[in-house]
């Protein structure tokens with residue numbers, strides 16, 4: 001049957017041919033747990049790591065986002081088992097993808113060389129480099145990209161301070177059309193760190209409520225069709241109205257509960 005050309009099928013196929021299995025987007029209502037939305041890797045039915053990959057819907061999100069610009073240089077912070085690294089390379093076959101991975105654990109360390117080997121076998125323009133963000137970012141970006149990135153995908157250490165430092169370290173290498181993309185912004189409450197950087201370096205920043213982790217995109221100038229992209233992935237006035245109405249109803253419910261308790 002040959003190699004699939006569709007990006008989702010190709011991603012799963014790459015892992016299968018290496019002796020791994022992947023699950024992604026298992027619906028909580030069907031599998032009785034909400035922890036299987038993100039991508040997991042297994043070997044002989046055994047889960048391999050707690051460092052989960054982005055959800056399949058987030059792969060589609062990146063595919064739509066990347067369709068808006070001509071992207072040549074992609075820098076990824078946090079490789080784990082390379083799900084987002086492979087996805088970005090498959091989505092952008094014209095681009096060079098470089099990922100930094102700290103490799104603190106045996107699993108993530110092994111996947112540095114393994115990703116590079118698989119990328120060669122699959123004909124993907126990927127290099128994963130062992131290093132720590134933000135300390136090593138400037139050296140790598142200068143060496144690998146001549147100091148210019150078109151898209152950064154930040155998915156390393158998930159604290160407000162770490163994301164702020166990651167983002168700040170990337171600013172000198174961005175240009176007017178660079179897209180800075182952040183994973184897990186809502187699920188790890190990272191908006192504060194991002195907002196501080198956007199205050200120092202004014203840019204458009206949006207959070208997308210139709211992505212499972214609540215991803216954010218920050219950029220100086222907006223590409224054509226960004227409004228329809230935003231609406232498609234849950235960043236619109238309508239979504240804000242829905243959230244506000246839900247919050248108001250929740251607050252009212254809570255106020256009534258307190259009143260009943262104190263009566």
Ligand SMILES: C[S@@+](CC[C@H](N)C(=O)[O-])C[C@H]1O[C@@H](n2cnc3c(N)ncnc32)[C@H](O)[C@@H]1O
Pocket residue numbers: 051052053054077078079080081082083084085100101102103104108131132133134155156157
């Ligand atoms: C959530 S996982 C990344 C998942 C990956 N982006 C994907 O979707 O397939 C986070 C990764 O970031 C790495 N990491 C954590 N802190 C880091 C740092 N300071 N520099 C580089 N990598 C880091 C971890 O070792 C881990 O592999």
